[in-house]
Amino acid sequence: MEHIILIGGGGHSKVVIDAIKTSRQFDIYGILDSKSPKGTHVLGVKVIGSDVLLPQLFKKGIRNAFISIGSIGDCRHRKMIYNKLKKIGFSLPVIIHQKAVVAKDVHVEEGAFVAAGAVINPGTKIGRNTIINTSASIDHDCVIGDFVHVAPGVTLSGGVRVGGYTHIGTGANVIQYIKIGKCCMISAGAVVYHNIRDGQKRL
Numbered sequence: 001m002e003h004i005i006l007i008g009g010g011g012h013s014k015v016v017i018d019a020i021k022t023s024r025q026f027d028i029y030g031i032l033d034s035k036s037p038k039g040t041h042v043l044g045v046k047v048i049g050s051d052v053l054l055p056q057l058f059k060k061g062i063r064n065a066f067i068s069i070g071s072i073g074d075c076r077h078r079k080m081i082y083n084k085l086k087k088i089g090f091s092l093p094v095i096i097h098q099k100a101v102v103a104k105d106v107h108v109e110e111g112a113f114v115a116a117g118a119v120i121n122p123g124t125k126i127g128r129n130t131i132i133n134t135s136a137s138i139d140h141d142c143v144i145g146d147f148v149h150v151a152p153g154v155t156l157s158g159g160v161r162v163g164g165y166t167h168i169g170t171g172a173n174v175i176q177y178i179k180i181g182k183c184c185m186i187s188a189g190a191v192v193y194h195n196i197r198d199g200q201k202r203l
């Protein structure tokens, strides 16, 4: 198994670690997190330092990295780490929990994460580094941009478009063929039945 390094040791990292361990896709080398003390563990995986170690780890031969930092509305940190990883030369694989259901023709771009219980139906595209969180349901022909977070329990009906950097809050429901712009915040539990312009917050 190839090694993978995780960036971020908070709550979301537990979900990512569980998905990687159950799929046996990679051997997790360690976690980089500047806030957690070095030597502590998350689900048995050691925090080995901060992201300043990235070039060193790449030189050592580790080629895979995954961003296990969550986000609620502000994806700038995830984007910054993404750029750093790409500049060094890391590959960012797609991680899909083995209990997620993803139709065969779904296109998922690098660094995206699909959590347990999520269902993604045919014709859908998922952008770079996007999170499709626990039990989210993405129906047919949706187009989800880069660095989006579709939080747990969200339902997107068929043909929904979501612009980059948008957060769709826990349990929100979106009816068919709605267009949600870039950098939007859809609040937890919202029902969306009108298009949402770039940068809009929808309570």
Ligand SMILES: CC(C)(COP(=O)(O)OP(=O)(O)OC[C@H]1O[C@@H](n2cnc3c(N)ncnc32)[C@H](O)[C@@H]1OP(=O)(O)O)[C@@H](O)C(=O)NCCC(=O)NCCS
Pocket (backbone or CB within 6 Å): 070, 072, 073, 133, 151, 152, 168, 169, 170, 185, 186, 187, 188, 189, 190, 203
């Ligand atoms: C919408 C949201 C971003 C607002 O956060 P905020 O800017 O900190 O706002 P506040 O909590 O101060 O609330 C502001 C007002 O909006 C209301 N409000 C907050 N969240 C709401 C929601 N989901 N639906 C309806 N009203 C909401 C509050 O009751 C408050 O109203 P008031 O001023 O009349 O008391 C936040 O509540 C939310 O839904 N976040 C998404 C959480 C999520 O998806 N988590 C996923 C984790 S994996």
